[in-house]
Amino acid sequence: MEPFNIKVGFGEKEVTLTILPTKEGYYKVIYFGGIVGAVRPEADGEGWEQVDEDEITAGDLPPYEPNLNADRLNFVMSEYIISNIGEEISAILKE
Numbered sequence: 001m002e003p004f005n006i007k008v009g010f011g012e013k014e015v016t017l018t019i020l021p022t023k024e025g026y027y028k029v030i031y032f033g034g035i036v037g038a039v040r041p042e043a044d045g046e047g048w049e050q051v052d053e054d055e056i057t058a059g060d061l062p063p064y065e066p067n068l069n070a071d072r073l074n075f076v077m078s079e080y081i082i083s084n085i086g087e088e089i090s091a092i093l094k095e
Helices: 079-094
Strands: 004-010 013-021 027-031 034-041 048-050
Touching: 004 079, 013 079, 027 079, 034 079, 048 079
Parallel strands: none
Antiparallel strands: 004 013, 013 027, 027 034, 034 048
């Protein structure tokens, strides 16, 4: 599967993320060229969970480095964001 973009609400803003599917069954979450984290369906299929950092293969991409002086949001993965990312991925997969 090819990478694709999703949009999720982040506070009062909307953030565009690139989702990179992996052979291992999880999805890398990319923001401003760096890996913010990764998500995968929960074992019971009821929701989505964050993948532990040590399970993520970086490949060619560096980890995301927040920059408070940059003209972008300081994006962080929270349970709410993980759930929203999972919903967006599910919607794309159903297309």
